[in-house]
Amino acid sequence: MTVENLRDAIVEEGYCVIESVIPPNEVSRVKDSVLHSAATHKVSDPRSKLDKVSGFINVDQSFAPYLTEPRLLGLCKTLLGEHVRISYTTCMVTHPGNERGQWHADWPFNQQCAGHIPAPYGDALVHLTTIWMLTPFTSETGTLIVPGSHREPNNPTGDNGTPLREPHPGEIAVTGDPGSVLVMDSRMWHAITPNRSDRPRVIMPIRYAPWWLNLESLRPGSDVRDRLTESGLSENTVPPLPPDVFEALPEDVKPLFRHWIDRVDSTAAPSLTPALDE
Ligand SMILES: O=C(O)CCC(=O)C(=O)O
Numbered sequence: 158m159t160v161e162n163l164r165d166a167i168v169e170e171g172y173c174v175i176e177s178v179i180p181p182n183e184v185s186r187v188k189d190s191v192l193h194s195a196a197t198h199k200v201s202d203p204r205s206k207l208d209k210v211s212g213f214i215n216v217d218q219s220f221a222p223y224l225t226e227p228r229l230l231g232l233c234k235t236l237l238g239e240h241v242r243i244s245y246t247t248c249m250v251t252h253p254g255n256e257r258g259q260w261h262a263d264w265p266f267n268q269q270c271a272g273h274i275p276a277p278y279g280d281a282l283v284h285l286t287t288i289w290m291l292t293p294f295t296s297e298t299g300t301l302i303v304p305g306s307h308r309e310p311n312n313p314t315g316d317n318g319t320p321l322r323e324p325h326p327g328e329i330a331v332t333g334d335p336g337s338v339l340v341m342d343s344r345m346w347h348a349i350t351p352n353r354s355d356r357p358r359v360i361m362p363i364r365y366a367p368w369w370l371n372l373e374s375l376r377p378g379s380d381v382r383d384r385l386t387e388s389g390l391s392e393n394t395v396p397p398l399p400p401d402v403f404e405a406l407p408e409d410v411k412p413l414f415r416h417w418i419d420r421v422d423s424t425a426a427p428s429l430t431p432a433l434d435e
Contacts, residue, residue, distance in 0.1 A: 160231040167236060171307030172341035178226045179336035188291040188335065188359060190219035195248045206252035212396035213361065214246040214414065218406065220361060225409045229338060233365045236282055240368035243413040245395055247362045251352045258349030259321040262312035263364065264393055266344050269314045271390035272374030277310035283370055284343035289361035290333050298350055298358055299330035300339055306346035313346060
């Protein structure tokens with residue numbers, strides 16, 4: 158599939174799958190590293206059998222070289238522009254018995270997030286969600302999506318009348334081999350699939366944003382985050398990236414993350430561009 162084919166699939170159906178972003182002979186090494194890091198750094202949700210690590214690049218860099226895989230980055234740049242950047246890196250491990258999640262669109266369309274574009278939102282692609290498959294995605298384990306729902310002006314988190322946890326007549330489970338990446342418009346209605354297998358299901362949701370999308374609501378301590386969470390809604394958190402982790406990233410990956418560098422002392426931060434007048 159060419160980047161143009163992939164772009165057309167995203168625009169028309171809201172999603173596509175790119176195979177072997179992590180080559181087959183490298184995927185088990187990445188999965189082992191991810192499982193180890195997840196076990197060390199996980200936050201477990203007591204209401205479910207889900208282990209989650211936000212800011213996963215901070216603790217595991219085994220997947221970093223693949224973030225710029227030409228088909229994937231080419232697609233992101235075609236849709237979001239040259240100065241695309243990564244908004245989130247997350248690891249999620251769901252254990253056997255984990256139940257179906259609620260239908261939602263991702264940030265910034267998830268109406269339960271403090272930082273959200275209020276529904277009805279316009280028909281524009283502004284954020285991409287990628288789900289990295291580290292265990293097989295079958296009809297039983299693939300992410301549940303409703304193809305075409307990305308063109309809707311609302312989603313089930315916005316009380317649009319769609320039951321949050323019931324099967325949807327238009328739903329499909331996305332399938333693919335480990336190492337493949339599901340790319341979708343973040344407006345896509347999707348849900349965590351129940352884990353009916355006898356093994357952990359391992360994924361990395363990684364999201365790509367254009368330079369102009371304000372990510373400050375995700376940054377701990379930002380004024381935007383403070384302002385928005387005063388509403389009483391909570392917000393996802395992306396922890397700052399330690400400078401030494403940033404420095405060790407592959408050169409072509411660094412531009413995707415430089416906005417997340419932890420600048421503890423902002424007066425000491427290197428000036429990346431000449432100052433503007435205002
Ligand atoms: O478990 C999945 O496949 C979907 C994960 C998900 O819904 C999300 O990361 O927003």
